[in-house]
Amino acid sequence: MIQNKVEQHVIQTLEKLRSHFPEFCGCEVCQADVLVYALNRLPARYVASKAGTVITELNLDKDQMRAAIDVAVMEGVRRVSRSPRCGRDPAMPK
Numbered sequence: 001m002i003q004n005k006v007e008q009h010v011i012q013t014l015e016k017l018r019s020h021f022p023e024f025c026g027c028e029v030c031q032a033d034v035l036v037y038a039l040n041r042l043p044a045r046y047v048a049s050k051a052g053t054v055i056t057e058l059n060l061d062k063d064q065m066r067a068a069i070d071v072a073v074m075e076g077v078r079r080v081s082r083s084p085r086c087g088r089d090p091a092m093p094k
């Protein structure tokens with residue numbers, strides 16, 4: 001089984017940052033759009049694991065990578081908040 005470690009980080013980062021963006025809808029559609037946006041802009045880091053094994057090792061090689069993930073997720077949240085595909089009213093800048 002092959003997993004992209006960056007994907008796990010992006011999901012965790014979105015969880016962590018969501019509370020800072022009250023205008024973010026946060027429904028399944030919008031969350032998926034943010035994940036797709038961020039993942040398409042980040043290099044993948046694949047690891048192989050046995051089926052059913054939970055990968056708990058989440059160290060990324062570089063802080064740089066971590067920062068890049070934060071930035072990509074925040075950009076994604078802002079973009080999706082401006083034009084949510086789920087039909088929610090776009091967030092107006094305050």
Ligand SMILES: [Zn+2]
Nearest residue numbers: 025027030086
């Ligand atoms: Zn939504």
